[in-house]
Amino acid sequence: MYTKLFENGKLGNRTTQNRFVAQPMEGYDGFNEGQVSQLGIDKYIKLAKGGWGVIIAEAISVTSKSLSCKNGLIINKRNLDSFKKLVYEVKQANPDALLLFQLTHSGRNSNASFSEKTTVCPGNEEGRLLTTDEIQEVEDAFILASDLTEEAGADGIDFKCCHGYFGAEILRPENTRTDKWGGSWENRSRFYREAVSAMIAQKQNKDFIIGSRFSMYEGWRGGCGTTSPDSLIEDLSEMKMFIELMAKLGMDYANVSAGIPGRTSEITRPVHGAEWMYLNHLRYTRFAKDTLRNLGSSVQVIGSAYSILKEKAFPIAEEMIEKGYADYAGWGRQILADPLTPIKLQHGDPIDYCTACSGCTKMMGKQIHAGCMVYNPYYKKLWKDNL
Numbered sequence: 529m530y531t532k533l534f535e536n537g538k539l540g541n542r543t544t545q546n547r548f549v550a551q552p553m554e555g556y557d558g559f560n561e562g563q564v565s566q567l568g569i570d571k572y573i574k575l576a577k578g579g580w581g582v583i584i585a586e587a588i589s590v591t592s593k594s595l596s597c598k599n600g601l602i603i604n605k606r607n608l609d610s611f612k613k614l615v616y617e618v619k620q621a622n623p624d625a626l627l628l629f630q631l632t633h634s635g636r637n638s639n640a641s642f643s644e645k646t647t648v649c650p651g652n653e654e655g656r657l658l659t660t661d662e663i664q665e666v667e668d669a670f671i672l673a674s675d676l677t678e679e680a681g682a683d684g685i686d687f688k689c690c691h692g693y694f695g696a697e698i699l700r701p702e703n704t705r706t707d708k709w710g711g712s713w714e715n716r717s718r719f720y721r722e723a724v725s726a727m728i729a730q731k732q733n734k735d736f737i738i739g740s741r742f743s744m745y746e747g748w749r750g751g752c753g754t755t756s757p758d759s760l761i762e763d764l765s766e767m768k769m770f771i772e773l774m775a776k777l778g779m780d781y782a783n784v785s786a787g788i789p790g791r792t793s794e795i796t797r798p799v800h801g802a803e804w805m806y807l808n809h810l811r812y813t814r815f816a817k818d819t820l821r822n823l824g825s826s827v828q829v830i831g832s833a834y835s836i837l838k839e840k841a842f843p844i845a846e847e848m849i850e851k852g853y854a855d856y857a858g859w860g861r862q863i864l865a866d867p868l869t870p871i872k873l874q875h876g877d878p879i880d881y882c883t884a885c886s887g888c889t890k891m892m893g894k895q896i897h898a899g900c901m902v903y904n905p906y907y908k909k910l911w912k913d914n915l
């Protein structure tokens with residue numbers, strides 16, 4: 529029925545078994561200073577068995593200094609064996625599923641009770657302003673983390689530039705730094721340009737995938753999708769330049785999101801009462817695809833925020849791909865509600881649809897393991913025990 533969604537795709541030189549993307553979803557279930565726990569590994573095994581063509585593992589920090597969650601994952605040499613185990617077990621479950629690691633630095637989204645809130649924007653009082661040299665260190669950490677991801681055996685990385693984390697903050701017009709990292713677009717995009725160029729140059733395997741998730745519009749004064757530090761009104765001209773930069777750098781995909789969770793949450797994650805926010809995602813995804821098509825670029829485009837639509841998501845995702853407005857469709861909360869969604873859809877089996885109750889988000893708020901408290905007995909009990 530959904531021929532486009534179940535058609536093979538191409539990310540860089542790699543074939544994907546279909547167009548279903550499991551978007552990164554933090555589980556807050558790392559242990560021993562950032563290693564992947566068996567609980568975390570089991571989550572990804574289920575997704576692999578569930579037939580997701582591309583699985584983007586949740587935000588993994590490139591440094592232990594900037595964490596948004598106490599039990600968050602950290603990629604470094606010390607923790608590498610746990611990441612190798614994750615890749616091994618996912619590939620055992622389904623060798624055709626592509627597994628990417630989302631690499632991040634939490635910046636001002638870090639949690640001050642166990643980490644340090646930092647900012648790149650002068651005048652921002654939420655965190656300590658990083659120095660010129662410290663930003664260079666963050667860049668080096670991203671480059672190293674990409675190398676370690678390849679060493680762990682994953683198929684690629686998702687360089688996180690969305691949702692208000694460091695990678696997004698530095699791109700914003702709000703970044704009025706006077707050093708080489710701020711002010712002009714040329715300077716604000718320097719971090720990204722240099723990091724991606726180095727990541728591509730150091731690849732051992734030419735098929736290693738490099739893409740990015742970004743917020744097309746943050747709904748934030750001076751945020752991504754505006755054009756000056758004091759502007760709130762959407763203007764996508766700089767984001768168009770960002771997408772063009774991705775094409776120029778030779779990236780494999782653009783993963784389109786929007787908003788800043790915790791600040792403009794409904795833009796990222798449509799909820800009841802704000803269901804129609806999903807329409808923005810369709811528009812932003814199409815904008816990215818049109819921009820790339822006009823360049824003659826083969827960078828693949830992934831859309832977001834389909835969970836609120838439940839079963840109606842499938843015909844809309846199919847239409848997006850069929851009309852050439854997207855190449856892939858990504859689900860967030862639905863991967864927690866029912867990790868077996870694609871395979872169940874294929875076989876006509878009943879699917880547990882995300883109820884958009886925000887339970888997984890509330891679990892994050894309490895810094896406990898986050899999952900689906902509606903359908904998964906483990907998380908249901910955990911939530912009750914922590915009330």
Ligand SMILES: Cc1cc2nc3c(=O)[nH]c(=O)nc-3n(C[C@H](O)[C@H](O)[C@H](O)COP(=O)(O)O)c2cc1C
Binds near residue numbers: 553554690796858889
């Ligand atoms: C509990 C939870 C954890 C999330 N973790 C991440 C993450 O690690 N990285 C990321 O880019 N987005 C993260 N997101 C955002 C989702 O990937 C997704 O963009 C959002 O939920 C909207 O998609 P949906 O409507 O299909 O759920 C998270 C969202 C939730 C609710």
